[in-house]
Amino acid sequence: MKQPAEQTAVTEEKVQSPALKNMKDLVKKFKRNKPAVVGFYFIVILLLIAIIVTVLDRMFGVIVTPHHPNDINLIDRFTGPTAEYWFGTDHMGRDIFARIIYGMIYTLGIGFASVIMGALVGVPLGIVAGYYGGRIDNIIMRIVDVLLAFPGILLALAIVSILGGSLVNVTIAVAIYSIPGFARIVRGSTLATKKLEYIDAIRALGASDFRIIFRHILPNVLSPIIVNATLYIATAILTAAGLSFLGMGAQPPLPEWGAMLNDGRSFLRDAGHIALFPGLAILTVVLAFNIFGDGLRDALDPKLKN
Amino acid sequence: MTTYIIRRIFQLIPVLFGVTLFVFLLMHLTPGKPAQIMAGESAPTHVVERMEQRLGLDQPYHIQYVRFVSNIAQLDFGVSMRSNLPIIDEIRPKFWVTLELAIYSTILSIFIGIIAGIVSAVRRHSKSDIIIMLVALFGLSMPNFWLGLMLMQWFAINWGWFPPTGWGTPGQVVLPVITLGTAGAAVIARMTRSSMLEVISQDYIRTARAKGVKERVIIYRHALKNALIPVVTVIGLQFGALLSGTVLTETVFAINGMGRYVIDSIIARDFPAVQATIIIISVLFVFVNLIVDISYRYLNKRIDLD
Amino acid sequence: MSKENSILKINNLQTSFFLEGDNEVKAVDGVTFDVPKGKTLGIVGESGSGKSITAMSILKLIGHPGKIKGGEILFNDQNLVESSEKEMRKIRGNRISMIFQEPMTSLNPVYTVGQQISESYSIHQGLSKKESKKKVIEMLKLVGIPSPEKRINQYPFELSGGMRQRVMIAMALACRPELLIADEPTTALDVTIQAQILELIRELQDELGMSVIFITHDLGVVAETCDYVAVMYCGKVVEYADVKTLFKNPRHPYTVGLLNSLPRSDMDQEELIPIKGTVPSPDDMPEGCRFAPRCPFATDLCREKLPNLDDIGDAEQIRCWIYTDEWDGDPEVKVYEPQK
Numbered sequence: 001m002k003q004p005a006e007q008t009a010v011t012e013e014k015v016q017s018p019a020l021k022n023m024k025d026l027v028k029k030f031k032r033n034k035p036a037v038v039g040f041y042f043i044v045i046l047l048l049i050a051i052i053v054t055v056l057d058r059m060f061g062v063i064v065t066p067h068h069p070n071d072i073n074l075i076d077r078f079t080g081p082t083a084e085y086w087f088g089t090d091h092m093g094r095d096i097f098a099r100i101i102y103g104m105i106y107t108l109g110i111g112f113a114s115v116i117m118g119a120l121v122g123v124p125l126g127i128v129a130g131y132y133g134g135r136i137d138n139i140i141m142r143i144v145d146v147l148l149a150f151p152g153i154l155l156a157l158a159i160v161s162i163l164g165g166s167l168v169n170v171t172i173a174v175a176i177y178s179i180p181g182f183a184r185i186v187r188g189s190t191l192a193t194k195k196l197e198y199i200d201a202i203r204a205l206g207a208s209d210f211r212i213i214f215r216h217i218l219p220n221v222l223s224p225i226i227v228n229a230t231l232y233i234a235t236a237i238l239t240a241a242g243l244s245f246l247g248m249g250a251q252p253p254l255p256e257w258g259a260m261l262n263d264g265r266s267f268l269r270d271a272g273h274i275a276l277f278p279g280l281a282i283l284t285v286v287l288a289f290n291i292f293g294d295g296l297r298d299a300l301d302p303k304l305k306n
Numbered sequence: 307m308t309t310y311i312i313r314r315i316f317q318l319i320p321v322l323f324g325v326t327l328f329v330f331l332l333m334h335l336t337p338g339k340p341a342q343i344m345a346g347e348s349a350p351t352h353v354v355e356r357m358e359q360r361l362g363l364d365q366p367y368h369i370q371y372v373r374f375v376s377n378i379a380q381l382d383f384g385v386s387m388r389s390n391l392p393i394i395d396e397i398r399p400k401f402w403v404t405l406e407l408a409i410y411s412t413i414l415s416i417f418i419g420i421i422a423g424i425v426s427a428v429r430r431h432s433k434s435d436i437i438i439m440l441v442a443l444f445g446l447s448m449p450n451f452w453l454g455l456m457l458m459q460w461f462a463i464n465w466g467w468f469p470p471t472g473w474g475t476p477g478q479v480v481l482p483v484i485t486l487g488t489a490g491a492a493v494i495a496r497m498t499r500s501s502m503l504e505v506i507s508q509d510y511i512r513t514a515r516a517k518g519v520k521e522r523v524i525i526y527r528h529a530l531k532n533a534l535i536p537v538v539t540v541i542g543l544q545f546g547a548l549l550s551g552t553v554l555t556e557t558v559f560a561i562n563g564m565g566r567y568v569i570d571s572i573i574a575r576d577f578p579a580v581q582a583t584i585i586i587i588s589v590l591f592v593f594v595n596l597i598v599d600i601s602y603r604y605l606n607k608r609i610d611l612d
Numbered sequence: 613m614s615k616e617n618s619i620l621k622i623n624n625l626q627t628s629f630f631l632e633g634d635n636e637v638k639a640v641d642g643v644t645f646d647v648p649k650g651k652t653l654g655i656v657g658e659s660g661s662g663k664s665i666t667a668m669s670i671l672k673l674i675g676h677p678g679k680i681k682g683g684e685i686l687f688n689d690q691n692l693v694e695s696s697e698k699e700m701r702k703i704r705g706n707r708i709s710m711i712f713q714e715p716m717t718s719l720n721p722v723y724t725v726g727q728q729i730s731e732s733y734s735i736h737q738g739l740s741k742k743e744s745k746k747k748v749i750e751m752l753k754l755v756g757i758p759s760p761e762k763r764i765n766q767y768p769f770e771l772s773g774g775m776r777q778r779v780m781i782a783m784a785l786a787c788r789p790e791l792l793i794a795d796e797p798t799t800a801l802d803v804t805i806q807a808q809i810l811e812l813i814r815e816l817q818d819e820l821g822m823s824v825i826f827i828t829h830d831l832g833v834v835a836e837t838c839d840y841v842a843v844m845y846c847g848k849v850v851e852y853a854d855v856k857t858l859f860k861n862p863r864h865p866y867t868v869g870l871l872n873s874l875p876r877s878d879m880d881q882e883e884l885i886p887i888k889g890t891v892p893s894p895d896d897m898p899e900g901c902r903f904a905p906r907c908p909f910a911t912d913l914c915r916e917k918l919p920n921l922d923d924i925g926d927a928e929q930i931r932c933w934i935y936t937d938e939w940d941g942d943p944e945v946k947v948y949e950p951q952k
Contacts, residue, residue, distance in 0.1 A: 154553070157553065161580055238449050248572070265558075283452070518705040519731065
């Protein structure tokens with residue numbers, strides 16, 4: 001059935017990129033991992049709830065929880081979990097359940113926004129470093145080394161100390177913190193992809209660097225980017241919560257979970273539930289991202305799964 | 307090997323340059339005159355000017371930077387804006403507290419992480435494997451400051467087994483070290499397990515089996531030594547995470563270490579103190595990583611020379 | 613086949629791998645052969661024919677998800693299939709040893725050559741490090757490693773591939789085993805080194821009087837080193853004969869195919885003829901003779917019914933319908949015509 005004409009006329013399109021197949025493969029393998037699929041749907045549901053309740057509140061002024069998250073009710077303060085207040089109330093009598101529901105958008109928002117911002121800077125850096133190599137690679141990687149020299153939350157702290165504490169600044173700080181991870185991983189994958197024979201074939205066909213990068217390298221490094229991003233969201237959420245807990249992030253009365261933990265700190269003796277539930281909420285969300293990300297990573301690199 | 311060590315030390319130069327430059331710029335990137343911020347918003351102009359003179363802030367940037375670095379090299383971090391005492395004297399006792407906390411937590415996480423990882427790998431797919439990996443996943447997903455709060459609430463406040471705050475007595479050490487070490491133990495356990503499983507599938511393990519070596523000896527003599535090599539890298543990274551994690555842990559347990567000092571300094575806008583802490587922690591981290599890299603290289607040299 | 617003189621006798625060995633979803637792959641499916649004492653048996657087959665799995669089954673080194681399902685492995689009348697793990701450990705590396713295909717990765721990178729060889733002595737003979745040191749040096753000398761006193765302190769990465777394979781051989785032969793299983797020991801090596809290693813194994817066999825199972829896909833190596841040959845295809849032995857008979861008068865169409873695709877110095881060949889088609893995948897095994905889809909002589913009988921491994925002549929066995937009474941094809945069929 002083969003047509004000889006087609007065989008002789010080799011065009012760039014005929015040189016198949018393995019990327020598409022890889023992505024399909026990834027999805028197929030991922031679907032076999034039941035906990036990871038559950039984690040994925042759990043995240044989707046949380047995201048939907050967070051967006052819907054926020055939209056209803058901001059655009060229509062409708063509050064879906066029995067109490068408004070910011071309603072102060074001093075008579076009912078320090079109430080433990082009851083039928084009326086599922087997760088109890090805090091030191092100002094605010095409904096912790098409502099605050100957790102309405103705080104979800106901040107946690108998820110910071111997580112997604114910071115990782116997307118980090119990827120937007122880190123991925124191009126990694127590709128350029130890996131693809132061009134040489135001096136450019138050297139300079140980029142040294143910058144990355146500098147960013148990596150600030151361990152963990154410290155870089156974010158330093159940045160917040162310049163910009164001042166706020167939700168937006170925390171997001172920026174966490175985004176910068178995730179740049180080196182993206183740059184390193186993408187550089188590695190780019191180097192590996194560059195070595196593939198089909199890239200040589202495409203170059204031999206006269207494709208420009210720009211075209212090779214966008215049409216051929218990028219799709220190939222997409223899987224590790226997605227895996228990395230998912231696991232980074234988990235870290236980003238923890239870091240952001242930590243900053244808010246330190247008072248460097250979301251400012252009162254925003255129902256951000258880390259800030260709520262900070263509120264609960266002073267009442268551990270008599271009203272432990274104030275600190276309990278926001279922490280459980282962070283744990284649950286981060287757990288979901290980690291399970292989801294682990295599943296993606298195992299699907300991407302079965303060697304790591306045992 | 308020696309050339310490698312020398313090369314690695316030379317590679318530190320741009321990193322240290324970048325770190326100091328970044329920290330130096332921290333002060334100048336802040337909106338407003340640093341001296342004005344430090345002196346207070348209502349401080350009259352002549353006070354601000356005198357402060358600028360005293361801190362050398364009236365000099366050109368490059369001169370300021372050179373002086374900044376040469377002072378640091380002599381461990382002169384200037385004077386705290388709050389106490390007017392030399393920062394190095396303020397930090398010195400706090401440095402040892404933080405280092406102690408980080409080292410104890412590292413030891414705990416290595417100890418628990420490696421043992422749990424081995425058990426998990428050896429009894430792959432057994433109940434103990436599943437439980438250990440679940441606990442590790444939770445440990446990884448938990449905000450450590452929340453874990454600290456919960457430990458404090460139950461073990462210190464409710465049951466009174468340990469003092470809730472402070473540092474120094476053996477009792478005071480327990481809760482903060484568990485708080486800080488948990489995530490590291492989780493990461494190391496996961497890494498040990500996967501590394502162990504990879505090693506167990508290697509050809510030389512088959513050789514050992516074909517020689518008639520007992521399974522237990524295979525695990526502890528033939529596999530473990532190889533499996534721990536990649537774990538060394540993770541331990542280095544974990545030490546960094548722990549160093550920065552001290553910020554949160556020290557805040558939770560009111561420990562008078564560098565972590566709390568940096569937070570207090572940020573809140574008080576005591577820039578020289580912030581700069582000093584960030585530099586000390588980062589440089590410490592950079593050197594720990596250097597040691598880890600060199601030992602990794604040393605351990606690994608027998609493996610990949612091909 | 614002279615049964616009294618066999619050191620190893622395998623009967624109807626079955627080893628399967630159980631994959632996800634009750635998916636059974638029969639890697640070794642009823643393998644039967646003998647290893648005469650002091651002789652070398654070659655097991656030949658393409659990759660995936662089950663020859664390595666057979667070797668691993670002999671030492672019972674099949675790990676999860678593989679399992680020996682049935683059959684017998686008689687080693688000096690001891691059935692290894694029934695033997696306990698403890699009994700197996702006494703045999704492994706002591707009475708039956710194995711060397712592997714990949715010398716580069718088969719040595720533990722974090723232990724010295726000396727440590728790895730002396731381990732055999734400490735396990736099987738209870739010797740201390742000091743006691744075994746002399747033996748290790750002796751062994752290294754025996755396998756032709758120059759200045760063994762220095763070598764024992766070296767790590768595998770400091771040795772070339774050929775040297776590593778010599779170390780592997782020294783390790784395998786340390787306890788003077790009765791049977792050596794060599795699983796493609798030369799495949800990963802340069803051609804010149806290959807010849808040296810083969811020569812070494814042959815010499816050591818004479819010197820130590822051991823039997824050898826030589827696993828290879830290379831009939832050329834078989835001709836040089838083996839006394840008997842078992843040809844395997846898709847987990848089954850299709851032909852067993854002494855090496856002279858096999859090369860002079862191959863009977864199974866698959867054996868013939870292998871010979872025709874091999875360059876031979878003992879006759880003029882007009883061309884090399886590759887075997888048509890490919891090895892069937894384990895989840896798509898033909899119902900009848902495994903080789904029928906690729907066999908130029910296949911009939912309906914071949915495609916429908918699996919032939920048995922029948923004795924033919926003194927020490928030969930063949931699994932092919934052509935040599936049975938039931939053969940429904942051309943009675944005059946000539947499977948092998950030596951090219952002149």
